[in-house]
Amino acid sequence: MRDDAVDDLMEELHKVPVDERYLQEAFSAVPWDKPVSVLVAGSSWWVCRYCIAMHGLRAAEIPSVPYVFPSELGARRHIELEHG
Numbered sequence: 001m002r003d004d005a006v007d008d009l010m011e012e013l014h015k016v017p018v019d020e021r022y023l024q025e026a027f028s029a030v031p032w033d034k035p036v037s038v039l040v041a042g043s044s045w046w047v048c049r050y051c052i053a054m055h056g057l058r059a060a061e062i063p064s065v066p067y068v069f070p071s072e073l074g075a076r077r078h079i080e081l082e083h084g
């Protein structure tokens, strides 16, 4: 691929609002409604795919984005309420 094409793509991506609808369409193979199990500092947690995609791995540092949950059920509730 030409470098110009990559530059054009990056410019286009910066114009796109990255919301739930965009993520579902652009990454259609990702099961967005299912939380992901992660191991952090020896403990198991559940995280929200949308929050990671929109805010990054350090989303937990944003108080209004509670994307790490001790249970899968809690994570599912968050996804339903915040991204449904």
Ligand SMILES: [Zn+2]
Binding pocket: 048, 049, 050, 051, 052, 067, 078, 079, 082, 083
């Ligand atoms: Zn979320």
